[in-house]
Amino acid sequence: MARRRRSLHFVPGGNDRMLARALTLPADGLILDLEDAVAPDRKAATRGVVGEWLGRDFGGRERWVRMNPIATGHGRADLEATIAARPDGYVVPKPGRAADVREIVRVLDRLEQKHGIPNGTTRLTLIATETPEGLLNIREIATATPRTVAISWGVEDLGAAMGLGRVRDAEGRYLDIPRYARVMCSVVAAAAGVEAIDTVFTDIADLDGLRRECEEGVAMGFTGKISIHPSQIAVINEVFTPLKGAVDEARELVALFNEHAKRGVYAFTFKGQMVDAPHLTRARKLLARAGVE
16 A cells, blocks of 8 residues: 655754654654755754664654755765665755756665665655746656655745745735646646645644645645644644545445446446546545555
8 A cells, every 4th residue: 555645744854852752743754854954064963863863763654854955065965874774765855957856866876776775765755846947847857757756846945036025915825926836736746646745834823724725735636745843743634634434435436436347337327426437536546545445
């Protein structure tokens, strides 16, 4: 069964207290951050801390490392210092072109061979819209390597790079450019056959706003969301977990499709509605999000 990635939680890579607490949180995955959460003069020391923590028991949670951009000297050093601990994958910030992703793959190919790690098993999640160039090239970035299992999008870095005065309106909704980036992330992820992970919600005190944004994300096709505070994880998990009634209905629909297919029937009435192949696809995707067969 595929891993569920409803909640991926950012943890500063050099903070032992937060790292210890993170191992008690209900997140599906933890992202140990070597980029924004670490000052330039602390990055070398923090790599050692992250490498040590990666060797601990994560209780079934996925172990991710957010590396620095590969275009910086720090990015390659992040990979070299942490790959021996065999993280599940790396979160890649600010890829501007497919070539940036392919450069990471070349480094990983070499390091996996060096450390006896099966080739291609180290996965990537790409934060593909943190620069204007990345947003324009998001499709080629998302399809640059089969190592990619998910793409996400970034709003704050994109807004800063473009000099946007703000990224949300007075009601907290994304303005046009961030919303375009969000839509493109979802569409491109679907086209590439990878997961779409929604970006962070920065107002950690507004759990109602977080819930609304999660519900909107589900409606847009996102399968999970990145969290930045422990209080956000329960809301994210709840919203991105399909309700039992929806799961039961999806199971029933899939079973009926299988029965009808035996007779060569691929469109029929289900609970008063005509259903066909797209309904089957949605039902199967919902069951995958629920983590059931």
